[in-house]
Amino acid sequence: MPTVLYKGTGPALVDLMGGQVSGMIDPLLSSLPPVKAGKLKALAITGSKRSALAPDVPTFAEAGYPEVNFSTWYGLWGPAGLPASVVDKLEAAVKRFVAEPDTRAWFERQGLEPSGVSGARFRAFIDQETAKSREIVKLANIAEQ
Numbered sequence: 001m002p003t004v005l006y007k008g009t010g011p012a013l014v015d016l017m018g019g020q021v022s023g024m025i026d027p028l029l030s031s032l033p034p035v036k037a038g039k040l041k042a043l044a045i046t047g048s049k050r051s052a053l054a055p056d057v058p059t060f061a062e063a064g065y066p067e068v069n070f071s072t073w074y075g076l077w078g079p080a081g082l083p084a085s086v087v088d089k090l091e092a093a094v095k096r097f098v099a100e101p102d103t104r105a106w107f108e109r110q111g112l113e114p115s116g117v118s119g120a121r122f123r124a125f126i127d128q129e130t131a132k133s134r135e136i137v138k139l140a141n142i143a144e145q
Contacts, residue, residue: 012024017034029053044058044062045057046060046068046069046071047069051111073115076090091118
C-alpha cells in the first residue's frame with residue numbers, strides 16, 4: 001500500500017471522501033463524523049480492543065490482521081533528574097484528577113482511556129513502543145537523515 005503524507009487530517013479526509021486516496025489510518029475522533037454522516041466507512045480499529053465510540057467497528061485483529069496493533073498514547077513528562085518526591089506528588093495529583101467524574105466523562109467523549117500506568121511500568125511501555133517503531137523503520141528500509 002503506498003503511503004501519502006498530508007499536512008493534517010482535514011486535507012486527507014477531503015481526498016479520501018473525494019476518491020483521490022483509497023484509505024487512511026486516522027484518529028477515530030476526527031474520522032467518526034464523516035462515518036456517521038455516511039460519507040466514509042470505518043473498516044477497522046488499530047488498537048487491541050474495539051472503541052466505545054464505534055463498538056460495531058472491528059479491530060484489525062478481528063478483521064484478520066493480528067499484527068496491526070497501534071494506539072495513540074500520551075504521557076506526562078518532566079525534566080531529567082526530577083526529584084522522586086516531586087514525581088510522587090505529580091503522580092498522586094494526576095490519579096486524583098483522572099478519578100474525577102467530569103474528567104472521566106471528558107476522556108470518554110474524546111475516545112481516550114486513562115491507563116493508570118506510571119513510573120517503571122510507563123518506562124517499560126515507552127521502551128516497547130520504541131522497539132516497535134525501530135522495527136517498523138527497519139522493515140520499511142527508512143534511512144536516518
